[in-house]
Amino acid sequence: MAEPALKAPAPREPILTVNNIEVVYDDVILVLRGVSLEVPEGQIVTLLGPNGAGKSTTLKAISGLLKTEDGEVTRGNVTFMGENIANLAPEQIVRRGIFQVMEGRRIIEDMTVIENLRLGAFTRKDRAIRPDIDMVFDFFPRLKERTGLAGYLSGGEQQMLAIGRALMARPKMILLDEPSMGLSPLLVKEVFGIIRQLNKDLGITILLVEQNARMALKSADYGYIMESGKIVLDGAQADLVNNEDVKEFYLGGGGEERKSFKNLKSYKRRKRWL
Numbered sequence: 001m002a003e004p005a006l007k008a009p010a011p012r013e014p015i016l017t018v019n020n021i022e023v024v025y026d027d028v029i030l031v032l033r034g035v036s037l038e039v040p041e042g043q044i045v046t047l048l049g050p051n052g053a054g055k056s057t058t059l060k061a062i063s064g065l066l067k068t069e070d071g072e073v074t075r076g077n078v079t080f081m082g083e084n085i086a087n088l089a090p091e092q093i094v095r096r097g098i099f100q101v102m103e104g105r106r107i108i109e110d111m112t113v114i115e116n117l118r119l120g121a122f123t124r125k126d127r128a129i130r131p132d133i134d135m136v137f138d139f140f141p142r143l144k145e146r147t148g149l150a151g152y153l154s155g156g157e158q159q160m161l162a163i164g165r166a167l168m169a170r171p172k173m174i175l176l177d178e179p180s181m182g183l184s185p186l187l188v189k190e191v192f193g194i195i196r197q198l199n200k201d202l203g204i205t206i207l208l209v210e211q212n213a214r215m216a217l218k219s220a221d222y223g224y225i226m227e228s229g230k231i232v233l234d235g236a237q238a239d240l241v242n243n244e245d246v247k248e249f250y251l252g253g254g255g256e257e258r259k260s261f262k263n264l265k266s267y268k269r270r271k272r273w274l
Contacts, residue, residue: 021076049226097172109151120168
């Protein structure tokens with residue numbers, strides 16, 4: 001009797017769905033033009049693209065931080081765990097389980113490491129945060145040794161502190177905006193190793209914006225590429241790494257003549273993004 005064929009694992013349900021959103025700044029500047037993406041629970045998804053493509057704006061649309069910059073979602077919706085969160089305040093979104101680690105770290109330089117970590121727990125109802133601080137120090141033992149002001153930390157240590165502060169909120173999902181910015185290659189490798197460890201050991205879902213496409217794709221399960229406020233390509237990690245156009249534009253595998261997907265006659269956006 002023949003053995004039954006093995007079934008492929010069921011695809012993971014998305015914990016976050018961004019559906020056809022448009023974002024406008026100052027009531028006139030259209031930045032995102034119908035962006036849609038999904039982030040499955042427990043996975044790392046990366047959002048790649050050139051400067052000005054709208055990557056950071058996408059993260060702010062998810063985390064509710066657009067309002068601090070006179071921006072708003074004017075069409076579409078952002079759904080997290082089945083709830084539309086597009087019009088919620090940032091602190092409400094944090095309480096639901098999303099924490100954004102901003103580009104440039106944004107730590108409080110004239111506060112200590114411990115004080116910065118305590119800030120990350122400000123939305124929690126419980127105050128038993130010492131075990132969470134110890135957990136952060138387990139992931140970032142270097143921070144435990146730093147007892148002075150956070151402004152005296154190195155760039156890599158500040159990035160570790162920013163991620164540790166996010167962990168203090170006990171998030172289900174972390175949005176990471178340019179975690180490798182300003183770091184040495186050795187520290188970039190260390191930070192991305194920690195990102196993978198957080199995903200694997202704690203099961204935290206991660207949406208990652210990163211200029212270092214090679215490191216981002218090495219860590220991610222799935223990726224999206226943005227240009228001019230639109231998604232122009234998406235695929236599983238292996239598919240993007242082996243895509244000739246991705247190699248040319250983002251992985252340094254081609255010439256200098258073609259600078260954008262929009263000039264490719266052979267490229268057609270997937271119908272679901274139209």
